[in-house]
Amino acid sequence: MALKGFTRNFKPLELLTDEEVEAIHRGTLEILWATGVRFESEWALDFFEKNDCKVDRDERRVRFPQGLVEECMRQCPGSFHIKGRGPNNDLVLGGNTLYFKQSAGMETISLDSYEPRPPTKVEYSDYVRVLDALPNLHLYAPYPYFGFEGVPPVMRIPEGVALKTKYSCKPQLTGYTRGCEIFNIKMAQAVGMEIMGSIMASPPLTWFEDSIWEARRMIEAGFPVRTVDGDVPGATAPVTYAGSVISSNAEHISMMVLIQLLNPGHRFMVAHANFPQNMKSGAPAFGDIGASIGNVIFNQVWRRYGIPFGNDSTGYVYGKVMDYQTGYEKAIGGVLSAISGSNVTGFHGGVSSELSAHPVQAILDDDVAGMIGRFLEGEKVDDETLAVDLIKEVGPIPGYFLNKQHTRKWWKLEQFMPKAADRLTYPEWMATGKKSCLDYAKERMEEILATHKPIPLTPGQEEEIERILEEARTYYREKGLISEEEMAIYRESMKSPN
Amino acid sequence: MSIETLEELKKAITEYDREKTISLARQAIQERIDPIKALDAMTVAIRQVGEAFGKEELWLPELVGAADAMSAATPIIEEEIKRVGAKKESVGSVVIGTVYGDIHSIGKTMVATLLSAEGFSVHDLGINVAAEGFVEAVKKYKADILAMSALMTTTAPEQRKVTETLREEGLSDRVKIMVGGAAVTQEFAYSIGADGYAPTAPGAVKLARSLIGK
Numbered sequence: 058m059a060l061k062g063f064t065r066n067f068k069p070l071e072l073l074t075d076e077e078v079e080a081i082h083r084g085t086l087e088i089l090w091a092t093g094v095r096f097e098s099e100w101a102l103d104f105f106e107k108n109d110c111k112v113d114r115d116e117r118r119v120r121f122p123q124g125l126v127e128e129c130m131r132q133c134p135g136s137f138h139i140k141g142r143g144p145n146n147d148l149v150l151g152g153n154t155l156y157f158k159q160s161a162g163m164e165t166i167s168l169d170s171y172e173p174r175p176p177t178k179v180e181y182s183d184y185v186r187v188l189d190a191l192p193n194l195h196l197y198a199p200y201p202y203f204g205f206e207g208v209p210p211v212m213r214i215p216e217g218v219a220l221k222t223k224y225s226c227k228p229q230l231t232g233y234t235r236g237c238e239i240f241n242i243k244m245a246q247a248v249g250m251e252i253m254g255s256i257m258a259s260p261p262l263t264w265f266e267d268s269i270w271e272a273r274r275m276i277e278a279g280f281p282v283r284t285v286d287g288d289v290p291g292a293t294a295p296v297t298y299a300g301s302v303i304s305s306n307a308e309h310i311s312m313m314v315l316i317q318l319l320n321p322g323h324r325f326m327v328a329h330a331n332f333p334q335n336m337k338s339g340a341p342a343f344g345d346i347g348a349s350i351g352n353v354i355f356n357q358v359w360r361r362y363g364i365p366f367g368n369d370s371t372g373y374v375y376g377k378v379m380d381y382q383t384g385y386e387k388a389i390g391g392v393l394s395a396i397s398g399s400n401v402t403g404f405h406g407g408v409s410s411e412l413s414a415h416p417v418q419a420i421l422d423d424d425v426a427g428m429i430g431r432f433l434e435g436e437k438v439d440d441e442t443l444a445v446d447l448i449k450e451v452g453p454i455p456g457y458f459l460n461k462q463h464t465r466k467w468w469k470l471e472q473f474m475p476k477a478a479d480r481l482t483y484p485e486w487m488a489t490g491k492k493s494c495l496d497y498a499k500e501r502m503e504e505i506l507a508t509h510k511p512i513p514l515t516p517g518q519e520e521e522i523e524r525i526l527e528e529a530r531t532y533y534r535e536k537g538l539i540s541e542e543e544m545a546i547y548r549e550s551m552k553s554p555n
Numbered sequence: 556m557s558i559e560t561l562e563e564l565k566k567a568i569t570e571y572d573r574e575k576t577i578s579l580a581r582q583a584i585q586e587r588i589d590p591i592k593a594l595d596a597m598t599v600a601i602r603q604v605g606e607a608f609g610k611e612e613l614w615l616p617e618l619v620g621a622a623d624a625m626s627a628a629t630p631i632i633e634e635e636i637k638r639v640g641a642k643k644e645s646v647g648s649v650v651i652g653t654v655y656g657d658i659h660s661i662g663k664t665m666v667a668t669l670l671s672a673e674g675f676s677v678h679d680l681g682i683n684v685a686a687e688g689f690v691e692a693v694k695k696y697k698a699d700i701l702a703m704s705a706l707m708t709t710t711a712p713e714q715r716k717v718t719e720t721l722r723e724e725g726l727s728d729r730v731k732i733m734v735g736g737a738a739v740t741q742e743f744a745y746s747i748g749a750d751g752y753a754p755t756a757p758g759a760v761k762l763a764r765s766l767i768g769k
Binding site for chain 1: 571573614615616617619620622623658659660661682740741752754755
């Protein structure tokens with residue numbers, strides 16, 4: 058059985074006319090054929106050459122004929138299933154369904170100073186447990202954090218996959234570095250779940266070898282693949298959002314062709330992660346309304362393609378603290394992504410762009426996600442919800458509705474109740490210490506950590522996960538990617554109970 | 556048989572079934588069940604709902620649904636108490652109403668029901684009650700507490716008029732004044748010389764008990 062997610066019950070928001078969408082599609086096809094996409098992989102160049110693409114070996118560019126592109130698009134499933142751990146945690150991606158995933162943060166932050174620092178292993182697993190408990194978080198992004206204290210860089214992703222597998226049944230997107238997808242895949246197979254490879258383009262118009270390996274290994278394992286663009290309009294893509302979507306499209310579609318040629322009908326989706334260039338600092342402009350314009354255009358175009366899509370930029374904000382700015386940057390981006398048809402919207406946990414994340418922020422974000430999800434469900438209209446007979450029965454004052462069976466039946470379906478918001482009357486608020494949503498979110502985190510028990514792995518599965526991690530450690534030590542000094546520190550961190 | 560009927564009566568209230576509660580109250584009388592016991596059973600049921608409301612297991616629609624069922628059946632039982640000459644123990648006497656110019660009744664009715672459930676003798680004057688009406692009722696029922704509700708900022712000042720009238724009549728030392736409603740605050744309550752304010756219906760019950768030292 059699948060996690061419910063949210064169903065959009067109305068026409069999605071559209072910024073463009075059909076002719077304008079067509080113009081973006083034509084522009085994409087033109088770029089794919091006239092300019093092509095760079096593939097930093099001899100294997101990929103050979104493969105494309107054998108499959109009727111025009112390959113320029115000197116520039117490592119592949120040019121894609123329109124017929125091939127459109128044929129491969131037709132082979133992509135319009136929706137697909139991904140299996141979580143256990144019986145009730147699958148997702149069905151595509152159509153009118155929206156799921157939320159968390160955004161990544163390199164490190165955790167102090168709730169007093171908001172300064173980032175590396176999380177401990179316990180903090181990493183606590184974050185995973187909090188995310189497991191949140192009802193509106195359906196899918197894990199490749200990280201909550203980029204590893205924890207003491208873990209060598211090459212082991213950060215496999216250790217993260219292991220902790221997420223241990224402390225949650227929700228499906229995962231996984232990252233890759235130095236071939237770690239080999240071990241990620243083995244861990245997923247060991248517990249009978251699927252992971253979705255999340256592979257990043259290198260804009261403009263380039264794919265590096267690690268990404269190509271991740272795609273190939275995921276296809277070989279029979280696991281779905283998601284491409285992410287990461288364009289910065291004004292820097293790595295045209296500053297105009299229409300132009301940047303063409304550039305992003307060419308990146309996604311070039312990898313989509315490779316995937317569909319390798320395995321026709323393979324489960325595939327795309328994610329737009331665009332951040333306009335901040336023209337003062339040179340950094341990407343997180344939480345910028347331009348990212349939402351780009352997302353809404355991208356979503357409209359990919360809906361026309363009939364291929365599942367989502368937005369990642371929605372989870373990243375400029376806000377450095379859990380405050381008004383962080384709230385509005387996330388909420389505006391999340392709403393626009395959802396109502397324009399996203400199937401997966403990155404949302405929970407991130408603070409200060411990709412620098413940091415925290416479970417308290419994820420708890421706050423979960424309420425916003427729930428509000429967005431409730432809006433998406435819209436309003437059912439039938440005799441019962443129109444309530445004409447009831448209005449007649451109650452009549453004018455002194456009649457009222459609060460005591461009616463109709464109210465008792467419908468109110469929880471109609472209203473969304475946030476779990477960490479301040480909804481007290483003013484006197485109650487005064488009497489209970491003038492708490493804010495942040496105070497409530499901190500309390501909720503403590504409550505979740507004290508009471509939430511994720512479904513455990515079997516002892517056999519735990520042993521197998523540990524065996525695979527040890528295999529990865531040996532593999533990277535033999536390759537010289539974990540030094541003895543790093544290994545000594547790493548061994549110490551492994552003694553942590555979580 | 557009578558135990559079963561009383562259990563059914565409690566169940567009807569906790570299931571917010573107004574018609575069934577009325578019918579079971581009548582059945583209890585036909586079965587010659589002690590009306591005080593019937594009232595106690597209803598009180599147990601409404602307290603149960605109130606406690607669940609306090610723990611956020613139930614919400615206003617359920618609380619009001621239960622209160623509605625109870626307040627529909629209470630006059631039937633009270634009439635029987637009067638008829639058989641039984642004596643109902645009372646925690647205290649309360650006169651309650653919504654002030655003049657204000658016709659909102661939900662909060663006031665909820666407070667009245669919960670006060671009844673707690674053992675108070677409640678005299679609900681309804682809505683749009685003039686200052687004179689409150690004063691007369693305080694005298695008539697020898698009220699320990701006068702509870703007034705005002706939903707709107709435009710009608711909250713009417714509560715001041717009532718407290719002043721009570722003072723002029725020399726009743727302000729005899730009766731404790733409670734105020735409530737969306738337009739009222741603790742500060743406002745003090746400013747008009749009220750003895751207490753509560754923001755919620757269960758809070759109003761606690762306040763009533765503390766005002767009369769019970």
